[in-house]
Amino acid sequence: MKGKILELLKKNKGDFVSGQKISEELNVSRTAIWKYMNQLKDEGYEIESVSRKGYRLILTPDVLTYDEIKDLLKTKRIGRDILYFNSIDSTNSKAKQLASDGKGEGTVIISEEQTKGRGRLGRNWVSPKGKGVWMSIIIRPDIQPIDASKITQVTAAAVSKSILELGIKNYIKWPNDIIINNKKVCGILTEMSGELNKINYIVIGIGINVNLDENEIPNDIKDIATSLKIESGKKVSRKQLVANIFNNFEELYEELLNKNEITHSIEICKENSAVLGKxxxxxxxxxxxxxxxxxxxxxxxxxxxxxxxxxxxxxxxxxxxxxxxxxx
Amino acid sequence: MKGKILELLKKNKGDFVSGQKISEELNVSRTAIWKYMNQLKDEGYEIESVSRKGYRLILTPDVLTYDEIKDLLKTKRIGRDILYFNSIDSTNSKAKQLASDGKGEGTVIISEEQTKGRGRLGRNWVSPKGKGVWMSIIIRPDIQPIDASKITQVTAAAVSKSILELGIKNYIKWPNDIIINNKKVCGILTEMSGELNKINYIVIGIGINVNLDENEIPNDIKDIATSLKIESGKKVSRKQLVANIFNNFEELYEELLNKNEITHSIEICKENSAVLGKxxxxxxxxxxxxxxxxxxxxxxxxxxxxxxxxxxxxxxxxxxxxxxxxxx
The missing domain is CATH 2.30.30.100 (SH3 type barrels.)
Known part of the structure; x- marks a missing residue:
């Protein structure tokens, strides 16, 4: 319902929509509308309410909720169930917990901030609020644990292609980093749970430094880390980037599921490789x-x-x- | 403290130990003693208390608590932290949850009963109260996921040897069952969680049909399942069996950790194999x-x-x- 109200406000952007009209069109009480408006305000939407005129959307925040991403999605499964957090310890930890509890393939955990973001081998990952894409995708492919590393290649290809679609040239540092000017902009952390010959679930953690400014990169990693904004000189739409990733990932992942091969992903990984020939x-x-x-x-x-x-x-x-x- | 009180009672088996003496020897209040005695009674210990005489241990129950197993253990790590449950859904599920939360190597979850016991590939496992050994061991070896299947062989060898030490000939049906007369008495379910090239933890589920009688084996699996009691014609000490498993497992597992080989386990697996030559x-x-x-x-x-x-x-x-x- 919150999403429907938001759609209505967006459709009338700039103009007031009366409570009466919302109530009638969506068959929802005036009290409930008031409650949803407050929730939207909490999420960062600026909504003006004037008595006898109604509600007016003034500003849409740069947030990675499903409501903000869905219009850009072409996927069937990936990103169709997004759990959005303002702050979380680690999206991978949360995703593993939810996957254990049975959450299905394609579910995504996104947080504006991670307080205990993790990189590979238990390393720390800096994930400041609203500046990056910190998310984890749950998948349940019927493949062997030994084939799980293919998922990392599929993901690296999907992310690299998605960043390129925003006009930013980037390179894949095999097996699981994306770099620009030899500095990391994205890390991929693939974790799995399974029996010896059967995967229960895989959680793909994707951390992208999107709109961090120079002063937001910690000093001790300035030589090895950067952001899309720093390298391209412009602010990047996180929504579009996330939608691109879901769209590209689903397409490349389906090749693995349907044909048990990752030819298309490997092509992209070769084209954008930072290591081949070096x-x-x-x-x-x-x-x-x-x-x-x-x-x-x-x-x-x-x-x-x-x-x-x-x-x-x-x-x-x-x-x-x-x-x-x-x-x- | 509960364990210490129990030890004192056992040392004086048959004789009364006065509350005064317990209080002085263990430096614990009379009220606390009374509380611990009630806990022990809840666990199934029969304790007689007579005023001015004190407490007397009449019957030690057949329970798989650490207090009951510890005197039989020769291990350094395996089974030194036992979480004992009267009833639980699945020891493997509990162990995975605790391992995610950081529980260390060698921790064991034992339950008298499982209400949702699981076999391989998500199958059901019948686990009636007090009749079997239903337990899971948490380990954190520094090996590759691809080497995790070695753990199943180490466990099969340890369990087979441990049953044999009780005088019951048994066979390993590769890779993860123990059979007698071509019927299953034990199943091993190894589950892991990790990154692509690093294991976070492995949970080894061990389910052994110990003292089930014929009528406790469900009809639809009577042709393929049996118990140690049915096959040997005698009641088997679960405590001794569990202690044997911990002792043998630790010894065989250390070979893997120290030398990165499982020669000794494979020898046992070959000697007791149900499939070689067939x-x-x-x-x-x-x-x-x-x-x-x-x-x-x-x-x-x-x-x-x-x-x-x-x-x-x-x-x-x-x-x-x-x-x-x-x-x-």
């Missing part, structure tokens, strides 16, 4: 591999050629690119 | 493989030789043994 170092469980990143396999593994020309295939790891950020 | 059928994700089970690898995978002499290696699946339970 000398890199990969740290994987305390072992180090050095060589040239030469290709991605159809499953999303990275092929590295060492000095002797031997090719190694790796499924995950911490990648450094030679010549960047102190690795010489 | 014609079997394995169903794995809707595919069927038929052939002779010829060996286990050092990692716990099953090698199957088909009619053309070709060897296939499988990491998991639903095994039927030819000639048993309708598979001809």
């Amino acid at each position: 000398e890199i170092r990969v740290i994987f469980r305390n072992k180090e591999i050095r060589g040239k990143a030469v290709d991605l396999t159809d499953e999303g593994e990275l092929l590295i050629e060492n000095q002797e020309g031997k090719i190694q295939k790796i499924i995950s790891g911490e990648v450094s690119i030679r010549g960047v950020n102190g690795y010489v | 014609e079997i059928r394995v169903i794995f994700r809707n595919k069927e493989i038929r052939g002779k089970a010829v060996d286990l690898t050092d990692e716990g995978e099953l090698l199957i030789e088909n009619q053309e002499g070709k060897i296939q290696k499988i990491i998991s699946g639903e095994v039927s043994i030819r000639g048993v339970n309708g598979y001809v």
Whole structure:
């Protein structure tokens, strides 16, 4: 009902809509309308109410609620059930909890702020209020745990393509970061729960530094982190970005579900790769591999050629690119 | 303190211990003693209290509390933190929840009864009160998700050895059942949570039909399920069985942690195997493989030789043994 009232206000943007009219069109009591208006105000909508004239929408806030995103969505499942939070400890933690309780595929947890945002391997992730996209998608694919890393490639492809659609060139630092000018703008944290040969659910955490200004990037990570706004010089629509991601993700994910392949995602990952053709170092469980990143396999593994020309295939790891950020 | 009072009563089994003495020895008030005695009575201990004589332990119940198991334990970590329930929906569900909240390695959830016990792939598991061992162990090994199936082999070996130590011959039906006379007495359900290349935790569910009588096995599974009591003709000490499992599991698990191998477990799995040398059928994700089970690898995978002499290696699946339970 709140969403319907909001739609009505938006349709009449700038003009007053009388309580009488809302009440009749939506078959809702005047008291209930008043209650919903207050909820909308709490979410950041500026609504003017004048007696005998009614209600008028003055300002739509930049919030990532379903009501604000839905008109931009082309998806069937992804992002059709959005749980929106003003502040939360971690969207991945919340998503895992909800997934355990049975929340279905495509459910998304979005928060304006994370107080305990997490990156890979339990690391901290700075997630200030209203400045980024901090969200987690719940999926329940019928695949093997060993194939779960494909989901990270699908997600990286979807996010990279979505940022590009906003006119901002970006690169995928295999396996799960998006970078611009060799600085991170997005991290992807894929977590799973399952039996040994059956996935119960996967939670895909996506953290994007969207509209953070220079002074909002902590000093100690200024060399390695940036935001879309800093790099493109303009404020980016978070709503459009989120909708793009859902649209692209669903399309690429369906290829995995329907054909059990991720060809289209791998194409995007290759086109936008930050590592292919570069000398890199990969740290994987305390072992180090050095060589040239030469290709991605159809499953999303990275092929590295060492000095002797031997090719190694790796499924995950911490990648450094030679010549960047102190690795010489 | 409750445990200390119980110890004192046990030490003086049959004789009265005065409230005065308990109070002095353990530095606890008479009121507190009275409270703890009531708790012990609630757990099933029969305690006689006679004024001016004190308290006397008449009967120790067959319960799987830490107080009852601890004297039999040789472990450092496994089973040193036991959460005991009279009734619970599922020990695995509870263990996963506690593990998410940070409960440490070796923590065990034991319940006298499960109201929603689960087997593999979401199947139901009958778990009547006081008749079995229904428990889940939380571990946090620093291994890859792909290596998690080793944990199932370690557990199968530990349980099989532990039952054998009670004088009952039993067989491991790879990968995760223990059978006697081709009927299941124990199922193991290993579940994990993690990132793509890092395990957060593994929960090992162990369900053993211990002292169920014939009439307590549901009719529709009488052909495929049995209990230790039915097969051995005698009541089995659940406490001793649980302690054996913890002791054996810790020893075998440490081999994995310290040497990254499970040689000792695989030896036990081979010795007690119900499938090696047999014609079997394995169903794995809707595919069927038929052939002779010829060996286990050092990692716990099953090698199957088909009619053309070709060897296939499988990491998991639903095994039927030819000639048993309708598979001809």
